[in-house]
């Protein structure tokens with residue numbers, strides 16, 4: 001793991017002003033992603049996963065306020081002029097979304113959607129770009145790519161559509177690929193195929209991949225490192241194996257307990273629900289649902305510190321580490 | 326594609342026949358052509374009456390209606406139209422003139438109205454929720470809630486009556502195509518006479534289309550593929566034109582084709598108020614006299630127009646939206 | 653928060669709807685208390701009690717706030733009485749039209765098959781034709797079928813107009829209800845009810861109707877303004893109801909504006925027009941507010 005860092009977040013924050021107050025969706029996130037690695041970002045719904053990455057791409061609705069720092073290959077994106085963002089989008093950082101049917105334009109042919117992506121960043125004739133698009137479709141395992149390129153999204157199956165999204169995302173050989181729950185909408189066999197394609201991209205193109213999901217199982221299969229998020233903050237992070245074997249944050253432990261696996265006969269969902277992000281709980285946001293919470297948890301915001309192979313943002317990480325999932 | 330159009334066309338013919346037959350029966354029952362003939366021509370001779378009944382095929386009973394309808398249809402397609410009951414005038418020349426007058430008014434107003442309406446809709450959808458949105462949305466709501474004759478009355482009051490009171494001379498004429506007694510063609514005069522009626526129709530059309538476009542574009546702008554488009558790094562202009570506008574216009578095109586009936590309805594009312602000699606005025610005149618020979622061609626013509634535009638809407642939608650399966 | 657409370661909250665947030673509701677409330681109060689709020693009788697001439705003869709075409713002034721008409725009647729009082737009739741027609745025909753539409757739409761949706769096809773064809777046609785033409789043809793058919801006479805009454809009666817509007821007004825609701833039924837039919841609770849042996853009527857009354865109450869209420873509201881306008885349109889062109897010696901309607905008043913135009917009796921044009929716009933605008937705003945309030949899709953910050 002000596003590869004250079006391609007994507008780096010420092011104290012990254014996103015706030016949405018609304019009628020009822022400011023929604024603090026992301027409250028200071030640090031992250032480094034290196035070329036050729038897959039980083040899993042996990043967390044319950046509403047924990048701020050999507051907002052983080054849409055935010056750094058400048059794809060959030062107009063009212064969103066973004067602060068901190070987000071750099072791609074050294075280029076600062078927070079507060080960057082439109083032109084800079086445009087150059088980054090699709091060229092340095094590409095995104096794949098959860099529901100490929102609604103993410104693809106229903107009235108444009110598949111081939112054209114990819115051609116548009118290519119020609120946005122490379123000066124290439126339409127015909128040449130179309131040839132390249134067909135090649136890409138072939139690369140992601142779409143049979144008869146030439147014919148398929150002339151079809152529309154609704155003529156594809158879910159898995160095939162997600163392949164199209166991936167083909168489009170890798171069209172300009174981006175340094176970072178952000179996959180926002182790429183497999184959530186697909187059934188299990190197709191899920192596995194899509195994950196394989198992502199792994200292939202990682203190894204063949206040395207791209208950095210950020211895999212956003214709330215499925216720890218998916219992360220376990222393909223990711224090198226994991227970053228757990230809760231209420232807009234990082235709660236625990238580190239190599240996949242370490243996190244699975246002895247998580248030290250009660251939230252990660254809870255996530256693991258809610259995972260179906262061999263030798264466990266009961267799934268235990270985390271009790272309670274995610275906090276209201278307009279007025280999140282003081283101190284550790286998870287304390288209101290945490291079985292191990294103590295008084296101190298409401299007083300200070302725990303910062304990440306090293307616990308074994310992991311970094312954990314729990315005051316009691318050392319004692320809880322032994323409890324296990 | 327061709328087969329799809331053909332299939333729809335084949336549907337259209339029986340539809341036209343059935344609908345016009347229903348309309349025929351409704352008019353026969355509703356206007357009682359014989360009674361209204363006798364009312365208008367009170368001293369008609371027995372022979373004349375008999376002749377009127379025969380040329381119009383006014384047979385009694387359901388079988389008689391069918392026979393009468395077929396006879397009427399034959400006469401209609403061979404341009405052998407029965408004469409009007411009042412003054413026994415030929416129907417076609419008047420109908421044709423009225424049609425051209427209506428087309429001129431209708432096309433101008435529809436074109437202007439849709440153009441302005443769509444622009445307003447786009448203008449507002451790109452910045453929803455603000456003062457601009459509230460202003461346009463509220464005024465289009467007011468316009469939709471205002472029947473065309475009310476806006477016509479108010480415009481007439483202002484531009485004709487009070488303008489001449491204040492400034493000694495009326496600004497715009499309020500009736501007809503030309504001033505009474507005018508002969509020959511005069512473009513400027515014609516346009517002057519069209520301004521107020523066109524304005525009345527345009528107000529309605531603008532309001533309706535501004536709302537359609539706003540809703541349609543907002544829906545597209547909130548869709549996920551817009552985010553994908555932006556994530557590609559293409560220009561914002563291209564995102565808006567190629568991805569947003571194009572898709573937002575698809576449902577509008579269809580609505581526009583189906584809406585033709587509503588626009589024509591507005592025209593009828595407008596024509597009446599401005600004594601504009603178009604198809605609306607023609608119909609209302611015929612209706613008041615109970616003039617069966619004048620009303621039937623009118624109804625047939627409108628049925629054709631309505632069906633044709635519905636067909637057009639179907640075809641356009643299928644052409645523009647790949648998601649619609651043909652067949 | 654209960655769904656109903658949330659709906660109320662969303663309605664209240666629609667400021668135009670709230671203001672409109674208040675204006676409508678005031679109007680209803682005025683027409684209910686017509687004997688007190690109106691200053692003169694419908695056909696009573698201003699100055700009747702004075703020795704001078706009734707003054708026609710008085711412009712607005714103290715004794716006649718909104719002026720008088722050709723035979724010296726007070727426009728303000730006539731507007732109150734006219735509004736009363738118009739709102740009555742609007743409400744009654746919207747109400748019965750909606751009931752008819754719900755019934756037909758439910759049958760079409762539940763039965764499907766040719767009934768459904770026929771319904772869709774008929775409504776397609778009716779909705780596509782210019783509405784004034786349809787109304788006029790329907791009107792003349794209704795008034796010329798002898799055996800209908802005892803039911804529909806005289807073409808100039810209020811009953812006739814209400815029936816006319818009901819016959820014309822069920823189609824929109826029927827399509828809406830049909831769509832709702834088709835969508836809800838697939839849902840479990842209807843299947844469950846059917847499995848338990850519930851009859852169609854029961855399913856409609858107990859399950860489908862409550863579940864589509866929101867859209868139906870919205871359609872009903874828009875139908876009220878539609879029918880008020882329709883009455884005014886018929887009245888304007890001289891085909892409207894003649895509510896008898898003791899009453900008038902907005903349609904008649906707006907129709908009277910035609911003759912007042914050229915001589916420049918502006919009050920006879922402006923006030924009836926303004927009241928008509930105001931009523932239909934307010935009802936439409938309320939409908940809009942109701943739509944926002946009952947449509948859960950519009951939740952969130954839009």
Ligand SMILES: Nc1ncnc2c1ncn2[C@@H]1O[C@H](COP(=O)(O)OP(=O)(O)OP(=O)(O)O)[C@@H](O)[C@H]1O
Pocket residue numbers: 016018023025043044045046047048049050051052061214277
């Ligand atoms: N436009 C917005 N305005 C206000 N709040 C928003 C907006 N977009 C997102 N949020 C809030 O930001 C928080 C984080 O949302 P985000 O979509 O990042 O969650 P997520 O972790 O991706 O969840 P999921 O697994 O459901 O995708 C949520 O509480 C959400 O309500």
Ligand SMILES: [Mg+2]
Pocket residue numbers: 049050051180
């Ligand atoms: Mg998400």
